[in-house]
Amino acid sequence: MTLRTLVVGGEALLIEVASAAEVAALHAELLRRRAAGELGGVREVVPAARTVLLDGVREPAALAARIAGWQVPPLDAAEGPLVDVPVRYDGPDLAEVARRWDVAPGEVPGLVGGIVFRVAFCGFAPGFGYLTGLPERLHLPRRSTPRTAVPTGSLALAGEYAGVYPRSSPGGWQLIGSTDAVLWDPEREPAALFAPGVRVRFTEVRG
Numbered sequence: 001m002t003l004r005t006l007v008v009g010g011e012a013l014l015i016e017v018a019s020a021a022e023v024a025a026l027h028a029e030l031l032r033r034r035a036a037g038e039l040g041g042v043r044e045v046v047p048a049a050r051t052v053l054l055d056g057v058r059e060p061a062a063l064a065a066r067i068a069g070w071q072v073p074p075l076d077a078a079e080g081p082l083v084d085v086p087v088r089y090d091g092p093d094l095a096e097v098a099r100r101w102d103v104a105p106g107e108v109p110g111l112v113g114g115i116v117f118r119v120a121f122c123g124f125a126p127g128f129g130y131l132t133g134l135p136e137r138l139h140l141p142r143r144s145t146p147r148t149a150v151p152t153g154s155l156a157l158a159g160e161y162a163g164v165y166p167r168s169s170p171g172g173w174q175l176i177g178s179t180d181a182v183l184w185d186p187e188r189e190p191a192a193l194f195a196p197g198v199r200v201r202f203t204e205v206r207g
Helices: 020-035 060-067 094-101 105-113
Strands: 004-008 012-016 044-047 051-055 082-087 117-122 129-132 147-150 154-158 161-164 169-171 174-178 199-204
Touching (some): 012 060, 020 051, 044 117, 094 174, 105 174
Parallel strands (some): 082 199
Antiparallel strands (some): 012 051, 117 199, 154 174
16 A cells, blocks of 8 residues: 655645545554554544545654555454444435346345445535445446435435435435434434444345
8 A cells, every 4th residue: 555645734644545445444544553542642533535634643744754654454344333224225216226237126225235335434414424335336427417405314326435315415326215314413422323434234124
């Protein structure tokens, strides 16, 4: 894994890698090293699509020099807590997704349910996690015309990602199902059901 580091301001460091899988491995390694006291006063470790941001770095240039020599092991597929999310496969784009995958609509729940996704990073709205794990053959384009309002709890796919809308909002992803799971609850600890590194499995429910 090649790590490219960029000092950001006075107390932050941005680390660039080549893929979502490398982000996941680096994020896990950074959390391990922070827990072991190797990262000083780093306050936040924030993954994104191809980067991880460290905030609260006392000497970012010195840390960048140390990180350049790291050997980051691949992430164990079984690492991270597992969350089961019940889903009704009733999305308005289910038939179109099945057509693109060259399967019957009734086969989509089995394909999606057989994947253990991983939250790569969060964004867009509080509680929205970008989930990786879709095989390349199941990658999908966004809708040509986004919807002005996607219902809360919609299970959606776009590109290499899956996601669940934590609240109603505009969106251009392909909607294949819905869930009653609460993705974001400020009264809960933690407030977000999905956090980077969490594994997610969608289980079909009927009715």
